[in-house]
Amino acid sequence: MRSLLPYLRAHRGPLAAAAALSLVTAATGLAQPLLVRQVIDGVQVGAAVTGTVVLVVVVLIAGSVIGAFQEFLLQRTAEGIVLHTRRRLVDRLLRLPVADLDARRTGDLISRVGSDTTLLRAVVTSGLVEVASSALLAVGAVIAMALVDLTLLGVTLLAVGVGVTAGVLVGRRLRALARLSQERVGAMTAAVERALGAVRTIRASGATDREVAAVGVAAEQAYDAGVRAARVRAAISPLVGVAVQGAFVAVLGVGGYRVASGALTVADLVAFILYLFLLVLPLGQLLGAYAQLQQGLGALSRVEEVLDLPEEDPGPPTVPTSPRPPSGAPLLAVERLTFVHRGGDSPVLQDVSFTAARGTRTALVGPSGAGKSTLLGLLERFDDPAAGRIRLDGVDLRDLPRAALRARLGYVEQEAPVLAGTLRENLLLAAPDATPAQVDAVLVATGLTAVATRSPLGLDAQVGEGGVLLSGGERQRLAICRSLLARPELLLLDEPTASLDARNEAALAQALRAVQQHGDGTALVVVAHRLSTVVDADQIVVLDGGRVVGVGTHTELLDRTPLYRELAATQLLVADEGVAPPRPDAPPVAIPTPGPTDEEKMS
Known part of the structure; x- marks a missing residue:
């Protein structure tokens, strides 16, 4: 309940106004029996009762309005x-550390934003204020009943008290069951999100039935949890109903005897x-x-669980003032870097060092798992x-605001x-x-002009969920366009040509060389297989097992780094394998298209 107060x-202001209106509504409700009694008394003695x-x-009308x-x-x-x-x-969620987001299922987080926050509406409408107003009306009714007849009040409280106490005891189990139900719904949402995100792969693998x-x-587990919560909710109503019916029977019996x-x-x-x-009526509303x-409150605990997670540290509030590095100093300097994943034992990167100057291109190569993307x-x-x-321009990255x-x-x-x-929104x-x-x-520069003009909508054309209306190469080039527009000092590319054909790869390489010459020169760090x-x-x-095993040009590494020579030989890039290394400005190799078969010629 304390967690609810900040919300x-x-x-x-509006809640105070609603509480004040509930007082007025309760007052009109409590006044009606007194007025009815006056009407009955007036009719019995023959007095005028029109007023x-x-x-x-x-x-009655005022109370309803x-x-x-x-x-x-x-x-x-x-x-x-x-x-x-929700805001x-x-x-x-968008400010959590990336490691925390990687450790959680996206569908479950979406469920917390959607269905869990929706349940907070009931806390206000059917919960907190209604509890207060119903309790107020019930207390007022008890006081008025005490003024009418204490004997009947005792009978009423005995009958109603048993049912209400039982209802409250049963209802105490509901919060844990409601939280369990929401967790199961979150798991189901995550399962649906997973399946829809890879629907093409699932169908191509013949796994549709298994995913269904x-x-x-997951849906059955959510159903079971929902049924358990519904069973508890359903148990409250008959308890209250029995108590109410018992109270009416007792009041009519005892009251009739006292009238007689x-x-x-x-x-x-x-x-x-x-x-x-x-x-x-308010007791029934109170238990509901x-x-x-x-x-x-069960849903609120799931929301609070996320809100209690620490945000990504934004870093220092201001950019430190430091003298401009001397001419020729590297833009980027990686110094004896070691990194271990959270909960991991062995380092992913160990004692990694290299520098990168403005206007240069640094490539990170090595076998899968070497730590390049990390x-x-x-x-x-x-x-x-x-x-x-x-260091960036001589300043430790941890001394810079993350946004800067x-x-x-x-x-x-x-x-x-x-x-x-749209294309425009992505760019x-x-x-x-x-x-x-x-x-x-x-x-x-990236060869996307044809993509931007193939639709009458131009840049306002939709790209679909996750860019599904674009090819893999078009998505890759769109991502590169997006980064180039920001005119960065240091451009990081993780396998940028993975989805490009030879022609677009050559065009992109030319564009990246032009980027290097921009202004003082943009430095590029490129992961490449x-x-x-x-x-x-x-x-x-050259990285291997998280360590640097070689730094140099292509020719230098062929001479002195066995791992690089092995990678080059595997990809047929060394002369002693019978294939000369390609020139950077060489046009893409033309692959001959096979001619028609004899049968096709005859047909």
């Missing part, structure tokens, strides 16, 4: 709380029964609201090294993610203020 504090009857109607406005105010406030919570949750079954198992004995008037008995209605509150992640400060340091650091870097991931939306993601001329320039794309790099850093 309510921002909306305390009292009109007053009863006015109070005020109650409707209070309900609208609560609903609107609840929607505001859900909106505020906070999305803001925290797997999602079905002259201890109670008919008007008093009618007024007491009306107050019993005013007690029973209690159940809704338990469900909402190194790029450290340059972006998605994580920090266990030992050693990385990333504004100076460009980063193209290996998967080249494309966001659902301007890192450079929202880029001019049309700058956009046209990078489109030409195809050595043919980096043979003309200014330097090549």
Whole structure:
């Protein structure tokens, strides 16, 4: 409940107004039995009751109108709380450390933003305020019943108290069951998200039935948890119903006897029964609201679990003032870098060192698992090294605000993610203020002009979920365009030519060479598996098992680094394997197209 208070504090004005309106509604409800008693007493003695009857109607209508406005105010406030919570949750999710996001299932996080926050609406509408207003009305009814007849009040409280106590004891189990239900829904959402994200692979692998079954198992588990929670909720209503029916039977029996004995008037008995209605209805609402509150608090605990996670450290608040490095000093310096994944035992990178000057291209090569992509992640400060340091223009990356650091870097991931939306939205993601001329320039440089003009919508054409309407090479080039528009000082590319054909690969290589000459010269750090794309790099850093085993040019490494020579021989890039290394400016090799067969000629 303490965790709930910050959510309510921002909306305390509307909630206070709703609470005040609930007081007025309770007052009109409590006044009605008194007015009805006056009407009955007046009829019995032959007095005029027209004014009292009109007053009863006015109070009834006023109470209904005020109650409707209070309900609208609560609903609107609840929607505001859900909106505020979703904004906070999305803001925290997008600022979590990358390692924390990697450790969680995306579908479960989406479920917390969607269904869990929706349950907070019930905390406000059917929960907190209704608990307070129902409790207030119930207390007022009990006081009024005590003024009418203490004997009947004792009978009522005995019957109702048993049912309410049992309902509360049962309802206490609901919060844990509600949390379990939401966790199962989150797991099911994650399973659906996983399947839809790889639907082509699943169908091509003939695994559709197995994935349907797997999602079905998750759905059944969510169903089972929901049924268990529903069973507890359903048990509350009959407990209250038995107590209410028992209270009415007892009041009618005892009250009838007291009327017959002259201890109670008919008007008093009618007024007491009306107050019993005013007690029973809010008690039913109270237990229902209690159940809704338990469900909402169960969902709130899942929301709070994410909000309690620490955000990625933004770094120092300001950029440190430092003298400009001397001419010829490297832009990037990696010094004795060691990194271990969270929970890991052995280092992924160990004692890695190299430098990169402005206007140069550094290639990172080596077998899979050597730590190349991990190194790029450290340059972006998605994580920090266990030992050693990385300097940019002589300043340790940890001394720079993360936002300021990333504004100076460009980063193209290996998967080249494309966001659902338009071409324009993807291009301007890192450079929202880029001019049309700058956009046209990078489109030409990366060979994407044809993609941008093949639709009548131009750059406003949709790319589909994850860029599904683009080819793999087009997604790769779009990601590179996005980084080039930001005009970075240091451009990091993780296997940028993996999805490109020979012609586009050559065009991209030419564009990257032009990028190197921009301004003071952009430095490129490129992860590559195809050595043919980096043979003309200014330097090549060879990684193996997280260690640097060689640094130099293509020719130098062939002479002195056995691992590089082995990689080059495997890819037919060494002369002694019968194939000369390709020239950087060589045109792509033309692959002859086979002619038609004799049968095709005849047909």
